[in-house]
Amino acid sequence: MAGLTARLIRYSPLLILAVLWQAVAQFGLVARSALPPLSDVIKAWFALAATSGFWFNAVDSLYRAFAGLALAIVIGAAIGIAMASSKPVRAVLNPIVEVFYPLPKSALIPVTALWLGFGDTSKILLIFLGCMLPVTLGAYNGARGAEQTLMWSARSLGASRLRMLMDVVFPSAVPEILNGIRTALATSFVLLVSSEMIAARSGLGFMIGFLGDGGNFDAMFAVVFTVAFMGFIADRLYQYAMARTLQWR
Amino acid sequence: MAMSETLSYLRRGRVVRRHSWRYTIMACLPLVVLLAAWELTTRSGLVTPFMLPPLSAVFGRIMEDAASGELASAVGTTLWRALAGFGISAVGGIALGILISQYKTVRWFFDPIISVGFPMPKIAFLPIMILWLGLFDVSKITMIAFNAIFPVVTATIAGIEGVEKQIIWSAQNLGASRKRLMWDVLLPAALPQILTGLQVALPIALIVGILTEMAMGGYGVGATMQTASRMADSPGVFAGIIEIAIVGYVLVQAMAFVRRRLLMWHPEALDATAA
Numbered sequence: 001m002a003g004l005t006a007r008l009i010r011y012s013p014l015l016i017l018a019v020l021w022q023a024v025a026q027f028g029l030v031a032r033s034a035l036p037p038l039s040d041v042i043k044a045w046f047a048l049a050a051t052s053g054f055w056f057n058a059v060d061s062l063y064r065a066f067a068g069l070a071l072a073i074v075i076g077a078a079i080g081i082a083m084a085s086s087k088p089v090r091a092v093l094n095p096i097v098e099v100f101y102p103l104p105k106s107a108l109i110p111v112t113a114l115w116l117g118f119g120d121t122s123k124i125l126l127i128f129l130g131c132m133l134p135v136t137l138g139a140y141n142g143a144r145g146a147e148q149t150l151m152w153s154a155r156s157l158g159a160s161r162l163r164m165l166m167d168v169v170f171p172s173a174v175p176e177i178l179n180g181i182r183t184a185l186a187t188s189f190v191l192l193v194s195s196e197m198i199a200a201r202s203g204l205g206f207m208i209g210f211l212g213d214g215g216n217f218d219a220m221f222a223v224v225f226t227v228a229f230m231g232f233i234a235d236r237l238y239q240y241a242m243a244r245t246l247q248w249r
Numbered sequence: 250m251a252m253s254e255t256l257s258y259l260r261r262g263r264v265v266r267r268h269s270w271r272y273t274i275m276a277c278l279p280l281v282v283l284l285a286a287w288e289l290t291t292r293s294g295l296v297t298p299f300m301l302p303p304l305s306a307v308f309g310r311i312m313e314d315a316a317s318g319e320l321a322s323a324v325g326t327t328l329w330r331a332l333a334g335f336g337i338s339a340v341g342g343i344a345l346g347i348l349i350s351q352y353k354t355v356r357w358f359f360d361p362i363i364s365v366g367f368p369m370p371k372i373a374f375l376p377i378m379i380l381w382l383g384l385f386d387v388s389k390i391t392m393i394a395f396n397a398i399f400p401v402v403t404a405t406i407a408g409i410e411g412v413e414k415q416i417i418w419s420a421q422n423l424g425a426s427r428k429r430l431m432w433d434v435l436l437p438a439a440l441p442q443i444l445t446g447l448q449v450a451l452p453i454a455l456i457v458g459i460l461t462e463m464a465m466g467g468y469g470v471g472a473t474m475q476t477a478s479r480m481a482d483s484p485g486v487f488a489g490i491i492e493i494a495i496v497g498y499v500l501v502q503a504m505a506f507v508r509r510r511l512l513m514w515h516p517e518a519l520d521a522t523a524a
Contacts, residue, residue, distance in 0.1 A: 228371070
């Protein structure tokens with residue numbers, strides 16, 4: 001019970017903001033076209049949720065984010081570990097990673113649109129390219145930090161190179177990889193929404209632009225907040241899963 | 250933490266900062282090979298010039314834009330917006346972080362907003378920002394600051410709260426006022442973390458700056474690239490990528506330089522692997 005009260009006090013500022021929003025819009029302090037009342041936005045959300053189009057767009061968005069992220073995690077982690085454990089690989093990839101890391105990933109949107117058009121694959125490629133490097137760096141730093149004594153012990157016990165990778169290097173890289181993935185997760189949402197707003201014909205980002213252009217602001221606000229809270233919830237779920245995964249530490 | 254430091258394995262354990270010429274040449278080699286491969290692939294006709302224009306054509310485009318002054322105006326516009334937004338988020342973020350760390354009421358109000366707002370893809374609010382502030386610099390800079398401020402605030406709070414209690418007690422014992430304590434003790438001790446927050450915020454400012462230009466137009470590298478993409482002008486798109494990659498690289502390096510200068514007194518400057 002005490003926990004509930006504490007939580008209520010903790011999150012009450014959000015409640016205050018919501019009430020303020022409703023009041024400001026209700027009493028006409030700002031134009032209705034600039035800020036529709038919260039109650040109307042919630043109504044618009046339920047109206048949208050009753051249509052199949054909303055869910056199709058949501059599924060499109062989630063599929064793109066998931067596919068791009070999965071590729072980024074698998075390939076990014078593999079590259080990072082390869083860089084940490086092989087000197088030639090490191091010598092070749094190190095400068096390339098160093099140059100591409102500061103590239104603002106959003107600049108890739110027109111390129112992927114040029115290559116693959118407005119569909120799913122261009123978004124997946126964009127998210128893959130934009131989210132790979134944080135995972136690579138996490139894997140690289142983590143694998144490089146594998147304790148030498150552990151490596152020596154494993155080697156003296158006769159572990160092969162592959163066994164060492166699987167049983168020593170990879171597990172010690174996991175915490176840093178998981179941190180890299182958290183950055184990648186946040187980046188994936190940014191790239192997803194913005195590429196859908198700029199160059200797409202489906203997805204929640206596209207819906208935001210479409211509804212806004214049509215002047216349907218209640219529904220536009222509803223989708224904007226849906227996307228924002230999806231990003232928030234994904235991060236919280238991920239943090240929860242990460243805490244569970246790292247329990248062995 | 251700048252990536253050049255994270256990655257420069259050769260420096261590990263050595264107390265030298267300058268690389269030898271040989272190292273520099275070796276490090277550039279993979280990039281040269283990559284660029285040569287780009288040019289050769291396009292010349293061999295494996296890909297159409299639309300998918301990947303020859304590197305020489307892209308460089309030609311950059312030179313043309315540089316000669317006509319379009320390059321300077323596009324890069325200048327983008328930089329101005331990104332740096333203005335970054336500046337606002339730096340000043341505002343540090344100020345807000347100080348207030349949150351010092352006053353319970355401020356903390357109560359902002360804590361849930363930050364913990365919910367930080368992981369949100371705030372770029373989704375772009376159409377609302379357009380609705381409120383229009384299509385020009387004000388809405389773009391506001392959007393950039395809105396995105397970049399979160400890492401600065403959280404880093405400032407974490408930095409101030411991480412200061413050792415003994416140091417604070419000593420200062421208070423010596424009669425330091427609250428203001429003196431903040432300026433002479435807490436902020437300098439929190440500086441490394443604050444700078445890390447700024448180093449996270451700067452690339453965000455550039456990413457969001459490009460995005461707002463792509464979505465709203467109005468000059469700048471993002472808008473130029475978006476126009477080129479619509480006109481199926483692929484040399485224009487790739488010229489934009491190269492320009493913005495260089496801008497990003499220079500900004501990240503400049504930020505790392507500022508960090509080294511500001512933290513010369515700090516133990517981290519003595520650690521050749523971290524500086």
